[in-house]
Amino acid sequence: MAIIHARGLGKSFRVADKMPGLGGTLRHFFARRLKDIPAVRDVSFTIESGEVVGFLGANGAGKTTTLKMLTGLIEPSAGEVEVAGFRPFRRQAAFLRTITLVMGQKQQLIWDLPPLDSLRVNAAVYGISEPEARRRIDELAEMLELGEELRRPVRKLSLGQRMKAELLASLLHRPSVLFLDEPTLGLDVNAQVRVREFLADYNRRTGATVLLTSHYMGDITALCQRVLLIHQGQLFYDGSLQELTQQLAPYREVCCDLGAVYPPEAFRGFGELESLAGHRVRLLVSRDQLTGTISRLLSTFPVLDLEVSDPPVEEIIGRLFREAAVA
């Protein structure tokens, strides 16, 4: 059953158009010129209950604006949106109890106090009884591997610990729809992995729906079966991550360990040479010529080991956006 519907969603912002320099500043002060910038245009999609969907796009593509419309923070300029049966912008209490928004670059925890104090405030705001709040905090803290950190002032926590505490604060009311905007921003690789594992675990245990934006493809590949790609405010792709890679990358990466060292010219006619380092060579081979190329490689060179894989998703998506920008 679909839990999120967006139909023809659009948002434009009125922004100041100021020329640089003192003259521009004075002109701007006395006669402000404004223009409408469309941030999101005609975006339509539905998300089923329990799905984990990745929301991808370059900076300024319209991801955060869309998330803000879905959470009811800003009113759409066009189109319709419905989340868990509610119109988000009305911000009814029942709707706000159903959702949560985690923003990697903003925090709700009180800076000078331990996270537990912020959690008590949240429990009161959501009307969660004290024993129940304690139980939920213990459960989530265990999943997030948080212990005495919850009793230390937030300003004394590492970025990773702070993010985990933010997640705890955002999930205390057991929301069934999670909007996560760059939840692993700035975290080191280990902390990223732990946050990902937690989110996957939370989704498994509660069946919550998750819409996630991230710049780290690792987050998307680890968590999302389906991705939405947004470019310059418009939906570019909606489908499985696997199909996306197949559709966008009509080639595969062939990596061989050879018994001897060969010059780059030796690999002419075996696809595109990606790298050559000592005995190891990496080639990009188009899918339709894959089997032929591999059998020729095996018969031409003393191949000790051979591995065929998809090129990294970052590269595919980066290429896609570059091509789209050119188009």
Place this chain on the structure above:
Amino acid sequence: MGRYLRTLREFWSSSLAIELEYPANALIELLSVLGNLAGSVVVLALFYCRGHGLGGWSWDEALVVLGIYTLLDGFTSTLLQPNLGAIVNHVRTGSLDFVLLKPIDSQVWLSARCFSPWGLPGVLAGLALIVLAAGRAGATPSLLTLLGTILLLLCSALILYSLWFVLAATSIWFVKVWNATEVLRSTLVAGRFPVSAYPPALRTLFTLVLPVAFLTTVPAEAILGRATIPWVLASLGMAMASLGLSRGLWRHALRYYTSASS
């Protein structure tokens, strides 16, 4: 209602915990309240020692007005400044997002989230001055007069709050409105003296445009047993109207909230 009371308890206990992290503030604030109060008393004394009156108010009666001003100033430092002063920042940094996403009235959250105990010395000093000066002025308030005075004091607190909130709410459009709230706070200093002490033009301004008269003079008249029904009604009306204006404007303003970019 129970949820709101529990929330308020958590709000204020966490604010206290933050403030108590910086205990030196307590001493500074206490000294500043006493200094301000002494300064105001000296200015007032300058008028009276030369035989001038202030708009027909005796020295002790004028001290009642000053007491109410000090009380309101303490209330401002305890609740208005820490909460309403933070709204501009919430809008500028986008942390208003977290407030809007909570299942609680956003105006209540923004108005009551913080509690600064450092304004309490002002509240106590104001109360002490009111009781002392009213006694010396020969006021013998009946229970009804006392209840009326409390009602009028609540009205003046409500008017002050609403005016400030309205200005802070405009930050949704103009973002930086610190100057406007500063202008408001300095204009309210006029409430240190009875409104009849001012020239007629200013008196009209302080009654109809910036309701300074309702903040200090009207409650002072009440405790001195001189309140008239029309003034009480006008004060009530002004309080209700300004509260209504603040709520209406806030709801309207949120439609224009664009949230800071990430």
